[in-house]
Amino acid sequence: MSVSSSHCAASRILQIGILGFGPFAQFLSKTMIRQGHILRAASRTDYSTPCAHLGISFFRDVGAFLEAENDVILICTSIVSLSEVLQSLPLHRLERPTLFVDVLSVKEHPRNVLLQVLPEESDVLCTHPMFGPDSGKDGWKDLALMYERVRIRDEAICSSFLQIFESEGCRMLEMSCEEHDRMAARSQFITHTIGRMLSEMEIQSTSINTKGFEALVQLKESTMRDSFDLFSGLFLHNRFAQQELENLELAFQKVKQQLVEKMNKEEQNLNDSKLR
Ligand code: NAP
Numbered sequence: 001m002s003v004s005s006s007h008c009a010a011s012r013i014l015q016i017g018i019l020g021f022g023p024f025a026q027f028l029s030k031t032m033i034r035q036g037h038i039l040r041a042a043s044r045t046d047y048s049t050p051c052a053h054l055g056i057s058f059f060r061d062v063g064a065f066l067e068a069e070n071d072v073i074l075i076c077t078s079i080v081s082l083s084e085v086l087q088s089l090p091l092h093r094l095e096r097p098t099l100f101v102d103v104l105s106v107k108e109h110p111r112n113v114l115l116q117v118l119p120e121e122s123d124v125l126c127t128h129p130m131f132g133p134d135s136g137k138d139g140w141k142d143l144a145l146m147y148e149r150v151r152i153r154d155e156a157i158c159s160s161f162l163q164i165f166e167s168e169g170c171r172m173l174e175m176s177c178e179e180h181d182r183m184a185a186r187s188q189f190i191t192h193t194i195g196r197m198l199s200e201m202e203i204q205s206t207s208i209n210t211k212g213f214e215a216l217v218q219l220k221e222s223t224m225r226d227s228f229d230l231f232s233g234l235f236l237h238n239r240f241a242q243q244e245l246e247n248l249e250l251a252f253q254k255v256k257q258q259l260v261e262k263m264n265k266e267e268q269n270l271n272d273s274k275l276r
Helices: 023-034 048-054 062-067 082-087 108-117 155-166 177-186 188-200 211-225 228-236 241-275
Strands: 015-019 038-042 057-059 072-075 099-102 123-129 144-151 171-174
Touching: 015 023, 015 062, 023 038, 023 048, 038 062, 048 057, 057 062, 072 082, 082 108, 099 108, 099 155, 108 123, 108 144, 108 177, 123 155, 123 177, 144 155, 144 177, 155 171, 177 188, 177 241, 188 211, 188 228, 188 241, 228 241
Parallel strands: 015 038, 015 072, 038 057, 072 099, 099 123, 144 171
Antiparallel strands: 123 144
16 A cells, blocks of 8 residues: 555546436535536436536436546446446447546445446546545545556546545545455444444433443444445445454454353352352
8 A cells, every 4th residue: 555646746627427426426526516627427316406506417318428528437326236337338439538437435346347347448547535425524634535546548637536636635545456445344344334233222312421422423323324225335345344244243242251251250259258
């Protein structure tokens, strides 16, 4: 892994076609528009009204979307729908080599699907902004942007895209998709799993909250704002996640066992003292 500035400082106004205009795409698009980039969008749902408010052209016809003069196609679909969405694209309607970028929260899966489905002349940049509408609501400064330059020939377009994040003050982390998935399974996936477990327990704020408990309530609330598609994608399409789920279960059993052993010992001591 390396912490780097993107490879070329010069940046230009990009024409960015966003595929999948759900919550995360809408969040990203606001910053891109503020920076002066020209945005188009296509999605399963009709987002023509919110797009019109944002000054984004919305395409109901994905073929026409691909034919537009996009420098970048930014894939913001759910993890679990990626294969289906990409396989249904009429890619023959692309009129020029285009940089495809994805922002999925797992990385080996989109890298593999993109390399399998896209024409050889398309460049591929895999990214994961390690923040979302909650954590990035007051700006992106010091928040991390992980990326792997999977297949890049047009350096200028790639650098200009990375500049979107760099110019907002993001920490730029270049690493392999595998390295990302290994770490994310032990960090982000565990965070979401614990947040969902706390929600199952229906934990609520109390009048005697400690700071630690407040953090747990906040964790529950922020993870539950993300879709179940997102959460299940972190598990289904990260090959390291299953092991981490097992580790979490083992850790729970171990901690429980320590408490039960302690309780049994206390009881034994009590009984012994009664006998004396
Ligand atoms: P999400 O539930 O993961 O994805 C919603 C998007 O997927 C919408 O654009 C939706 O299209 C599309 N979609 C879902 N099922 C589909 C299907 N069967 N066919 C076509 N499109 C489908 O929610 P999200 O938070 O917006 O996340 C989008 C992507 O960004 C995900 O890959 C996620 O891992 C990544 N990401 C999210 C965050 C975050 O904080 N939320 C942070 C970093 C990365 P319609 O709306 O048109 O139905």
